[in-house]
Amino acid sequence: xxxxxxxxxxxxxxxxxxxxxxxxxxxxxxxxxxxxxxxxxxxxxxxxxxxxxxxxxxxxxxxxxxxxxxxxxxxxxxxxxxxxxxxxxxxxxxxxxxxxxxxxxxxxxxxxxxxxxxxxxxxxxxxxxxxxxxxxxxxxxxxxxxxxxxxxxxxxxxxxxxxxxxxxxxxxxxxxxxxxxxxxxxxxxxxxxxxxxxxxxxxxxxxxxxxxxxxxxxxxxxxxxxxxxxxxxxxxxxxxxxxxxxxxxxxxxxxxxxxxxxxxxxxxxxxxxxxxxxxxxxxxxxxxxxxxxxxxxxxxxxxxxxxxxxxxxxxxxxxxxxxxxxxxxxxx
Numbered sequence: 001x002x003x004x005x006x007x008x009x010x011x012x013x014x015x016x017x018x019x020x021x022x023x024x025x026x027x028x029x030x031x032x033x034x035x036x037x038x039x040x041x042x043x044x045x046x047x048x049x050x051x052x053x054x055x056x057x058x059x060x061x062x063x064x065x066x067x068x069x070x071x072x073x074x075x076x077x078x079x080x081x082x083x084x085x086x087x088x089x090x091x092x093x094x095x096x097x098x099x100x101x102x103x104x105x106x107x108x109x110x111x112x113x114x115x116x117x118x119x120x121x122x123x124x125x126x127x128x129x130x131x132x133x134x135x136x137x138x139x140x141x142x143x144x145x146x147x148x149x150x151x152x153x154x155x156x157x158x159x160x161x162x163x164x165x166x167x168x169x170x171x172x173x174x175x176x177x178x179x180x181x182x183x184x185x186x187x188x189x190x191x192x193x194x195x196x197x198x199x200x201x202x203x204x205x206x207x208x209x210x211x212x213x214x215x216x217x218x219x220x221x222x223x224x225x226x227x228x229x230x231x232x233x234x235x236x237x238x239x240x241x242x243x244x245x246x247x248x249x250x251x252x253x254x255x256x257x258x259x260x261x262x263x264x265x266x267x268x269x270x271x272x273x274x275x276x277x278x279x280x281x282x283x284x285x286x287x288x289x290x291x292x293x294x295x296x297x298x299x300x301x302x303x304x305x306x307x308x309x310x311x312x313x314x315x316x317x318x319x320x321x322x323x324x325x326x327x328x329x330x331x332x
Contacts (some may be wrong), residue, residue: 022279023275023280024279025280026275026279026280027280030280031305034287034297034301046302049250050249058306061244062238062310062314065234066090066094066097067090068231069135069230070092071086072138072226073093073114074086076130076135077123079217079223080217084118088121091325092113093114094315094318095325098318099323101316102319111135111136112132115132127214134224135227137224137228142228142229142231142232142234143235143264143271146235147264149264153260154261154265164265164292238267239259239263241307241311242307245303246295246299261293265288266283267282277312282304286300287304290304
C-alpha cells in the first residue's frame, strides 16, 4: 500500500510485478502438465456438459463467504461501539480480498486497507486494529482445525503421500505457530518479557500492533469464538464451491470429504507459496489432492480452474474499483 499521498490507489512494486509473472508462469506449467496427462476429447466433453445450475450455486456460496468475513469485522466494531453498515463491510471485504491477492504480503495488505478505510468513517485505530487481530487469529485457528480434519481424511483413505506431506509439514508450523503466538502475546503481561521480544523484528512489530489494540476485546471469548466459527464457515463454503464444481462435471456428491481435504491442501500450498494468491501452488495442490482420491486428472484440472475463477479471478475486477473507493472515499 502506498502512503496517503496521491489518489490512494494501491501501487504495484517491481517485486509485485515479478511475483505476478512468476505466478502466471507457475499456473501455465501446472495447466500444461495436467493437460498433457489428460485426454483432449475428455476435456472438451466435460466442458460441454457443465451444468449451469451448479455454477449458479457456486456463485451463491462465494457470496456467503464475503458475508462471513464482513460479519466478523462488523461484530467487533459493534462490540466497541463503532457500528458500521453491513453493506459497507461487505464491500470492504471484496476490496480486502483483491488487495490481499494483488499484493503478496500474506493477506495483511488487504487487512490494512480495511483499517485505513474504516478510519475515514471515524473508527478509531485501536478498534479497527482489534478487529484485524481477531480476524487474523480466527483465520489461523480455523485453518488449523480444518487442516487437522483434512489430515484425518487423507490418513483414513491411505492417500497421505510424499508430496502431500511436503506441503503439510511447513504449513503446520506456520498455521499452528501464528495463532499460538498471538494468543500468548495477548495473555502475557510481563513487561520484561515484552521488552525482550521487542528486539525480534517481526515480533516487535506484532507487539507494537497489539499495543494499539483493545485488550478487553482481544480476550472476549464470544468474539474469539465468533471469529473462529465464521472463518471455519468460510473454509466450508469454499470447499463446498469446489464440490459444486466437481458435481457440475458429473462427480458424485459422496466425494464431499475428499473435496474438503483437497481444498485445504491447496489452501496450505497457497499460504506457503511466495506469489500472489499462491498462483500455481494452489492449482497444483488441488489437482494433486483430488487425483489422490481417484478423481481423473482432466476433471480435477477443470474443477480447480472453475473454482479459481470464482475465488480468485472473478472478484479481481470489482475488487479493484471497490479498493479505490475504500481508500479514496471522503473522510467523515
